[in-house]
Amino acid sequence: xxxxxxxxxxxxxxxxxxxxxxxxxxxxxxxxxxxxxxxxxxxxxxxxxxxxxxxxxxxxxxxxxxxxxxxxxxxxxxxxxxxxxxxxxxxxxxxxxxxxxxxxxxxxxxxxxxxxxxxxxxxxxxxxxxxxxxxxxxxxxxxxxxxxxxxxxxxxxxxxxxxxxxxxxxxxxxxxxxxxxxxxxxxxxxxxxxxxxxxxxxxxxxxxxxxxxxxxxxxxx
Amino acid sequence: xxxxxxxxxxxxxxxxxxxxxxxxxxxxxxxxxxxxxxxxxxxxxxxxxxxxxxxxxxxxxxxxxxxxxxxxxxxxxxxxxxxxxxxxxxxxxxxxxxxxxxxxxxxxxxxxxxxxxxxxxxxxxxxxxxxxxxxxxxxxxxxxxxxxxxxxxxxxxxxxxxxxxxxxxxxxxxxxxxxxxxxxxxxxxxxxxxxxxxxxxxxxxxxxxxxxxxxxxxxxxxxxxxxxxxxxxxxxxxxxxxxxxxxxxxxxxxxxxxxxxxxxxxxxxxxxxxxxxxx
Numbered sequence: 001x002x003x004x005x006x007x008x009x010x011x012x013x014x015x016x017x018x019x020x021x022x023x024x025x026x027x028x029x030x031x032x033x034x035x036x037x038x039x040x041x042x043x044x045x046x047x048x049x050x051x052x053x054x055x056x057x058x059x060x061x062x063x064x065x066x067x068x069x070x071x072x073x074x075x076x077x078x079x080x081x082x083x084x085x086x087x088x089x090x091x092x093x094x095x096x097x098x099x100x101x102x103x104x105x106x107x108x109x110x111x112x113x114x115x116x117x118x119x120x121x122x123x124x125x126x127x128x129x130x131x132x133x134x135x136x137x138x139x140x141x142x143x144x145x146x147x148x149x150x151x152x153x154x155x156x157x158x159x160x161x162x163x164x165x166x167x168x169x170x171x172x173x174x175x176x177x178x179x180x181x182x183x184x185x186x187x188x189x190x191x192x193x194x195x196x197x198x199x200x201x202x203x204x205x206x207x208x209x210x211x212x213x214x215x216x217x218x219x220x221x
Numbered sequence: 222x223x224x225x226x227x228x229x230x231x232x233x234x235x236x237x238x239x240x241x242x243x244x245x246x247x248x249x250x251x252x253x254x255x256x257x258x259x260x261x262x263x264x265x266x267x268x269x270x271x272x273x274x275x276x277x278x279x280x281x282x283x284x285x286x287x288x289x290x291x292x293x294x295x296x297x298x299x300x301x302x303x304x305x306x307x308x309x310x311x312x313x314x315x316x317x318x319x320x321x322x323x324x325x326x327x328x329x330x331x332x333x334x335x336x337x338x339x340x341x342x343x344x345x346x347x348x349x350x351x352x353x354x355x356x357x358x359x360x361x362x363x364x365x366x367x368x369x370x371x372x373x374x375x376x377x378x379x380x381x382x383x384x385x386x387x388x389x390x391x392x393x394x395x396x397x398x399x400x401x402x403x404x405x406x407x408x409x410x411x412x413x414x415x416x417x418x419x420x421x422x423x424x425x426x427x428x429x430x431x432x433x434x435x436x437x438x439x440x441x442x443x444x445x446x447x448x449x450x451x452x453x454x455x456x457x458x459x460x461x462x463x464x465x466x467x468x469x470x471x472x473x474x475x476x477x478x479x480x481x482x483x484x485x486x487x488x489x490x491x492x493x494x495x496x497x498x499x500x
Contacts (some may be wrong), residue, residue, distance in 0.1 A: 001430070001433060001434075001437075003433065003437065004437055004440040004441075005460065064484065065480060065484060068459065068480075068483045068484045069459040069460060069479065069483055069484075070456075070459070070460060
């Protein structure tokens with residue numbers, strides 16, 4: 001039986017999907033701005049962050065209202081609480097994209113030599129992780145949600161490689177040290193985007209299967 | 222909507238945060254206006270200085286522990302308390318559509334047509350489903366079968382019951398399930414074209430599925446009727462109402478938008494009650 005407040009859950013879901021679209025676009029644009037040294041695009045990314053922040057607040061308010069007024073149980077309570085957690089992770093991804101965009105403003109149009117190391121492939125994997133985490137939510141794909149966190153190790157490895165590589169470059173090209181530090185921080189942001197995408201997948205798995213994968217499934221041990 | 226004022230106990234009656242001019246404007250556009258109402262059963266005062274306004278086509282929920290006066294106040298709106306010998310309004314007024322319902326000019330039968338009531342326990346007449354709906358019109362002198370048929374169908378549809386009973390309209394209403402009987406009583410109330418429907422614990426005897434159907438019905442009915450519902454079920458008040466009024470020991474403690482009452486009540490007593498920490 002359809003309940004008159006079922007649309008409120010649909011609205012929450014729509015807002016999560018909208019927020020996911022926005023942070024995916026921000027992440028893609030921040031990476032493009034970084035690779036191309038596109039300051040205007042970086043400014044656009046920074047300008048979008050407020051929209052994402054507002055959506056997070058809106059989703060939290062809607063979820064608290066739903067919990068207060070509708071007394072959800074079982075899957076309904078997971079749907080609503082998971083919305084708050086996913087929106088929090090998406091907001092953090094927006095922050096990381098904004099952080100990359102701010103690195104672009106600091107780097108300006110001046111690119112250091114041999115500057116990108118594994119940033120390209122790290123970017124691809126971070127965006128892919130974000131896309132798949134959102135896909136697992138939209139499609140309700142528990143298998144995808146369960147597999148995704150395991151893929152995060154590769155992002156960690158690439159970031160470590162970038163860290164070591166840029167540190168080495170700093171010692172060889174001290175005049176570019178400030179730029180290389182910005183790139184290390186950009187690499188860290190991409191790695192964190194991967195972490196947040198994994199967190200989203202873990203929450204989606206809990207939503208779908210009521211099983212907690214956090215901290216290697218400590219809750220079920 | 223009512224004034225924020227000091228209670229004799231010193232507790233503030235927290236209503237909406239409106240300026241005086243807005244409160245006056247709201248009061249003048251209210252369908253039900255209660256002003257300074259004191260109500261007694263014999264020497265025992267049951268309601269203390271109640272000030273409350275209700276707008277058209279809104280659902281207002283009255284909540285509070287047993288004996289707090291919420292059902293007494295509800296029964297004031299169609300003068301059901303007139304049937305209790307020792308009941309009396311000592312002070313104050315109740316206006317509906319601008320008319321003082323306790324004035325001598327008021328025709329109680331007409332008042333009760335306009336202010337219908339659904340009780341805690343469903344009370345269909347021991348007649349057919351059809352007759353339960355048609356009865357009110359028949360005693361008003363409506364004899365045209367076509368009109369009666371139309372009203373019966375319209376009211377049963379309005380109460381989300383038509384599809385379930387359309388093939389057994391001549392069966393005795395007492396053979397229906399509890400949930401169906403309660404919705405039949407709502408349909409019966411609708412047959413005499415009220416403006417206001419009062420509901421006194423309408424779901425307390427129903428299972429969760431029948432309760433959900435009645436709640437769904439309340440949500441639909443508010444597009445046409447002003448509804449006042451007394452309920453002990455806090456979740457029900459939260460789900461179905463636009464405004465919620467919390468009563469305690471005959472006093473209106475807090476009135477506000479249901480969102481505000483359940484998410485951020487102003488009074489500690491309200492918060493304690495809705496979160497089950499009362500007493």
